[in-house]
Amino acid sequence: MRPYFLVFLLASFVPQSLVIAEDNAREIQSQQSITDRSITMPTWSDWKRVLFLQDYNTRIVILGTTLLGMSAGMVGSFALLRKRALMGDALSHATLPGIAIAFIVATTLGLDGKSLPVLLVGAALSGLMGIATILLIRNLTRLKEDAALGIVLSVFFGAGIALLGIVQQMETGHAAGLESFIYGKTASMVASDAWLIGSAGMTCMLISILLFKELTLLCFDEGFADSRGFPVVFLDMMLMGLVVVVTIIGLQAVGLILMISLLVIPPAAARFWTEKMVNMTIVAIVLGALSSMIGSAMSAIFPNLPSGAMIVLVSTAMFLFSMVFGVPRGILIRKLRRYELNTKINRQHLLRGIYEYLEARGLLNEKQRLESIQVPIDAVFQMRSWSRPKLKKIIKRAQQEQLVELVHENQMQLTEAGLKEAIRLVHEHRLWELYLITYADVAPSKVDQDADAIEHVLEPEVISELESLLVQQTSEGVLQSPHTIEIDRNKTNSQNPHARRLR
Amino acid sequence: MSGLEQWNWSLDGWIIAAGILCAVSSALLGNFLVLRKMSMLGDAITHAILPGLAAAFFISDSRSSIPMFAGAVLAGILTALFTEWIRSFGKVDEGASMGVVFTSLFALGLVMIVQAADHVDLDPGCVLYGAIELTPLDTILISGWEIPRVVVVLSVVLLINLLFVVLFLKELKLSSFDPALATTTGFNATLIHYTLMTLVAVTAVASFETVGNILVVAMFVVPPAAAYMLTDRLVRMIILSAILAIIAAVLGHISAMTVPRWFGFQSTSTAGMMAVAAGLLFIIAALFAPRHGIIVVFVRRQILAWKILAEDIIALMYRIEERDPQLKPDATYLREILFSSPLPTDWSLHFLARHGQVIDSNGTYELTETGRDRARQLVRSHRLWEHYLVEHAGMSAENIHKQAEQLEHFTDRQLREKLNKDTLDTDQDPHGRPIPPEDERG
Numbered sequence: 029m030r031p032y033f034l035v036f037l038l039a040s041f042v043p044q045s046l047v048i049a050e051d052n053a054r055e056i057q058s059q060q061s062i063t064d065r066s067i068t069m070p071t072w073s074d075w076k077r078v079l080f081l082q083d084y085n086t087r088i089v090i091l092g093t094t095l096l097g098m099s100a101g102m103v104g105s106f107a108l109l110r111k112r113a114l115m116g117d118a119l120s121h122a123t124l125p126g127i128a129i130a131f132i133v134a135t136t137l138g139l140d141g142k143s144l145p146v147l148l149v150g151a152a153l154s155g156l157m158g159i160a161t162i163l164l165i166r167n168l169t170r171l172k173e174d175a176a177l178g179i180v181l182s183v184f185f186g187a188g189i190a191l192l193g194i195v196q197q198m199e200t201g202h203a204a205g206l207e208s209f210i211y212g213k214t215a216s217m218v219a220s221d222a223w224l225i226g227s228a229g230m231t232c233m234l235i236s237i238l239l240f241k242e243l244t245l246l247c248f249d250e251g252f253a254d255s256r257g258f259p260v261v262f263l264d265m266m267l268m269g270l271v272v273v274v275t276i277i278g279l280q281a282v283g284l285i286l287m288i289s290l291l292v293i294p295p296a297a298a299r300f301w302t303e304k305m306v307n308m309t310i311v312a313i314v315l316g317a318l319s320s321m322i323g324s325a326m327s328a329i330f331p332n333l334p335s336g337a338m339i340v341l342v343s344t345a346m347f348l349f350s351m352v353f354g355v356p357r358g359i360l361i362r363k364l365r366r367y368e369l370n371t372k373i374n375r376q377h378l379l380r381g382i383y384e385y386l387e388a389r390g391l392l393n394e395k396q397r398l399e400s401i402q403v404p405i406d407a408v409f410q411m412r413s414w415s416r417p418k419l420k421k422i423i424k425r426a427q428q429e430q431l432v433e434l435v436h437e438n439q440m441q442l443t444e445a446g447l448k449e450a451i452r453l454v455h456e457h458r459l460w461e462l463y464l465i466t467y468a469d470v471a472p473s474k475v476d477q478d479a480d481a482i483e484h485v486l487e488p489e490v491i492s493e494l495e496s497l498l499v500q501q502t503s504e505g506v507l508q509s510p511h512t513i514e515i516d517r518n519k520t521n522s523q524n525p526h527a528r529r530l531r
Numbered sequence: 532m533s534g535l536e537q538w539n540w541s542l543d544g545w546i547i548a549a550g551i552l553c554a555v556s557s558a559l560l561g562n563f564l565v566l567r568k569m570s571m572l573g574d575a576i577t578h579a580i581l582p583g584l585a586a587a588f589f590i591s592d593s594r595s596s597i598p599m600f601a602g603a604v605l606a607g608i609l610t611a612l613f614t615e616w617i618r619s620f621g622k623v624d625e626g627a628s629m630g631v632v633f634t635s636l637f638a639l640g641l642v643m644i645v646q647a648a649d650h651v652d653l654d655p656g657c658v659l660y661g662a663i664e665l666t667p668l669d670t671i672l673i674s675g676w677e678i679p680r681v682v683v684v685l686s687v688v689l690l691i692n693l694l695f696v697v698l699f700l701k702e703l704k705l706s707s708f709d710p711a712l713a714t715t716t717g718f719n720a721t722l723i724h725y726t727l728m729t730l731v732a733v734t735a736v737a738s739f740e741t742v743g744n745i746l747v748v749a750m751f752v753v754p755p756a757a758a759y760m761l762t763d764r765l766v767r768m769i770i771l772s773a774i775l776a777i778i779a780a781v782l783g784h785i786s787a788m789t790v791p792r793w794f795g796f797q798s799t800s801t802a803g804m805m806a807v808a809a810g811l812l813f814i815i816a817a818l819f820a821p822r823h824g825i826i827v828v829f830v831r832r833q834i835l836a837w838k839i840l841a842e843d844i845i846a847l848m849y850r851i852e853e854r855d856p857q858l859k860p861d862a863t864y865l866r867e868i869l870f871s872s873p874l875p876t877d878w879s880l881h882f883l884a885r886h887g888q889v890i891d892s893n894g895t896y897e898l899t900e901t902g903r904d905r906a907r908q909l910v911r912s913h914r915l916w917e918h919y920l921v922e923h924a925g926m927s928a929e930n931i932h933k934q935a936e937q938l939e940h941f942t943d944r945q946l947r948e949k950l951n952k953d954t955l956d957t958d959q960d961p962h963g964r965p966i967p968p969e970d971e972r973g
Contacts, residue, residue, distance in 0.1 A: 108624070108627055111624055111626060112626075113624065113626040113627040113629075113630045114571055114626040114629065114630055116630075117571075117574070117630065165817070168817075168825045168828075169760060169817050169823065169825060170759070170760070170823050171565075171756055171759065171760070172568050173568075174565075174568045174569065174570040174571050175565050175568075175570045175752060175756045175759075177570065177571055178565075178570035178571055178573065178574060178748070178751070178752030178753075178756075179570075179752055179753050179756055179810065179813060181571075181574060181748070182574070182745055182748040182749035182751075182752060182753060182806050182809075183749060183753060183806050183807060183809065183810030183813075185745050185748075185803075185806070186745050186746070186749055186802065186803040186804070186805065186806020186807050186809075186810070187803065187806070187807045187810075188803070189743075189745060189800045189802065189803035189806075190787065190799045190800045190803030190804045190806075190807060191799075191803075192800075192803075193791075193798075193799030193800040193803065194791050194794075194796045194799050197791075197796050197797050198796075285578070285634075285637060286634060286637070286638060288630055288634055289630065289631075289634030289635070289638065291630075292627055292630035292631055292634070293630070293631050293634065293635070295627075296623055296627045296628075296630075296631055299623070300621070332645060332646055333642055333645070334641055334642060334645050336638070336641075337637075337638035337639070337641040337642045337645075338638075338642065340634055340635060340637075340638035341635065341638050341639060341642065344631070344634075344635035344638070347631055347635075351617065351620075351621045351623075357622065359620055359621065
């Protein structure tokens with residue numbers, strides 16, 4: 029809660045503070061110390077103490093948070109794929125009134141209100157009530173999931189705050205211990221906490237492993253799972269139950285506001301590294317463990333860094349790294365692949381353009397001299413929506429690959445390899461067009477665009493299958509185009525359908 | 532002891548005024564968050580403004596309000612922006628990208644603030660989650676009046692939000708219901724989106740600073756959601772949400788003062804109780820709303836189910852008569868064929884008897900003339916549909932019964948005539964059974 033006070037003070041006592049600062053030495057003192065934000069460099073012994081886990085307390089904290097990170101990574105993977113990422117957030121906020129009520133009830137009955145099991149049972153009950161409310165709102169009213177989450181989150185949390193206000197007044201209870209559930213008190217974790225986290229977390233992981241196939245199916249294809257007789261509702265509740273348990277054991281460690289990040293960030297980062305569920309959970313577990321370990325170690329080394337927040341920031345760094353560099357789904361690799369595909373498409377369009385130009389001129393029959401026939405660049409330029417510099421670049425690339433030769437500034441010609449490649453491409457393009465016309469009922473006037481969209485990604489097996497399907501109907505060599513190709517349009521006419529195809 | 536005898540207009544009046552101002556400004560914007568299915572963005576932004584406050588403080592090295600305000604608003608907008616980026620560039624599900632962004636920013640804010648907080652002597656007995664109870668203590672003078680600073684700030688925010696909603700109502704409406712159309716018709720849906728996000732951040736910061744952030748999160752979502760249950764019209768929804776927000780604020784403060792006393796405690800957090808009051812209003816609206824309320828919808832469905840069951844019963848009796856005029860079915864017999872439970876069957880039979888469609892003669896039932904007419908129309912609809920489905924929808928004869936069974940209940944005379952025309956006035960259904968005429972003599 030401290031940070032909130034500070035923000036409050038910082039933000040609201042502005043006018044006074046300036047006045048006070050002038051005549052109040054203590055105020056000046058504190059203002060100076062506020063601006064002193066240096067992080068004291070730890071000594072070598074500090075490093076050693078943490079890195080070699082010499083300190084008992086550090087050992088407990090690192091062990092506990094690591095186990096928490098692992099189980100949250102695993103359970104979170106399923107929750108993420110089930111698009112329940114924010115459910116954990118609503119859930120963790122919804123635990124607060126339960127904690128407060130458990131404290132009040134236990135204290136009234138003369139029990140120890142701060143006993144962890146009692147508080148966690150209260151948390152679990154009100155968390156489950158929160159989830160039930162979300163489901164009820166979503167299924168019985170016309171409100172969508174987001175509104176249901178928002179309502180439950182804020183109303184339950186408001187009730188929790190109001191109840192904490194009451195707890196504060198109880199004679200037995202000073203609520204300081206309870207407020208730690210909001211922000212967490214990682215550093216003061218004791219062995220029994222770590223044991224609790226460890227055993228509950230491992231149980232969750234074990235259940236997830238046992239139900240791995242079923243939960244995976246639930247995440248990817250609920251309808252299919254249902255039709256195959258899997259108990260979808262039970263599995264869904266099981267998954268929610270796992271999320272509840274992991275959230276609750278994490279409440280004490282990182283607090284309810286940051287607990288969601290352990291459930292969301294490592295799985296979301298893992299998603300960039302793999303397409304497979306098994307691998308994704310493994311990566312998420314590893315990332316969860318690593319960020320917990322590094323985060324709590326950093327907070328142990330640098331005393332000014334709160335561990336819950338550090339764990340989150342380390343996992344955020346891992347998320348950003350994964351998002352950029354992840355293979356096969358990161359941004360860079362996708363950009364690279366797109367670039368390569370575009371290059372390929374441009375090359376193919378260039379070669380096909382040249383071929384179609386030659387074909388339209390009736391020049392294809394003189395086979396032996398074909399590669400020496402010159403094609404004006406302008407003719408190809410009109411067929412596509414390329415800009416002139418772009419076309420120049422494409423031609424240059426094709427030249428480097430020895431597919432075409434630039435004879436002089438405005439004329440080019442195919443090389444032998446280029447001709448072969450062009451024939452292959454045109455053949456494939458028309459195969460596909462023919463297939464679309466014959467089997468997919470695509471109108472001949474539209475088929476060129478549709479074929480364009482897909483021909484570049486055809487696998488060799490598909491090509492041979494298409495051939496066996498279609499080629500018997502045609503003569504040998506390159507297929508005839510099933511539609512008219514308009515090449516020699518008026519040069520100023522930009523309405524050429526080929527020039528607009530790629531749009 | 533109710534607690535209300537401690538009511539003091541100069542204190543509680545201002546607290547309620549602050550609560551109302553905050554609630555209404557949030558609810559105004561919240562309508563569009565709910566309609567755009569972005570309710571959680573309000574929550575995310577309120578969490579994520581923390582590093583903005585801290586960074587502004589570090590950079591300007593002062594506690595002056597203006598840079599802190601700017602920093603927090605900026606952080607709020609960045610939350611929306613980052614969420615969108617991660618969603619589109621990283622192809623991450625929206626909920627997850629929001630989760631990543633706001634928890635990260637919140638953690639960053641915590642770290643930054645703890646850096647400073649360790650050197651500051653703070654009194655933890657102060658305020659948790661908003662100091663709405665303390666609002667009357669921090670006043671400024673405006674033309675001779677001592678007005679709480681919070682009330683002034685929130686009034687300005689309310690005014691801005693109100694102006695925004697009134698001036699851009701058409702644009703907001705269009706971009707909430709059909710962003711694609713909004714973009715094609717020429718105005719900038721993105722601009723509206725980010726203006727809305729900016730105002731959400733402004734409202735959140737103004738409230739965060741003074742009345743606490745749960746209150747603003749609750750007011751962004753709960754009153755508009757309740758209003759959405761009550762009406763289908765946007766303007767009414769906005770007005771209703773504002774009214775509900777006001778009620779929640781008043782109710783919240785009163786209950787914060789009184790409810791704990793019933794159990795022997797002192798008053799509790801007004802902000803928390805306002806959220807709870809809003810929650811109660813929502814429950815009432817969700818249950819009892821005249822058109823979309825859970826109870827109304829449930830009753831409407833039950834009535835429809837009984838109506839359909841009653842129609843199924845007379846159609847079945849017509850078919851029985853058709854096949855074997857001697858057979859007089861009793862309730863058990865009808866129930867077994869229709870797979871219906873005893874109670875609804877009995878109710879439906881009572882209903883039919885009272886409306887003179889069947890006659891109850893010692894446990895067996897018989898169609899009356901009116902009942903037979905109605906049943907004939909149903910069977911006719913059913914068989915016409917079957918015919919139509921086979922002829923025109925290309926369905927195979929085995930699969931059509933279920934579909935026709937559903938359609939028959941919603942087919943009126945006009946539609947039957949059209950079906951009849953489309954099926955070329957046929958007199959047999961695909962199973963070879965006769966299609967009864969529209970009228971007995973027809």
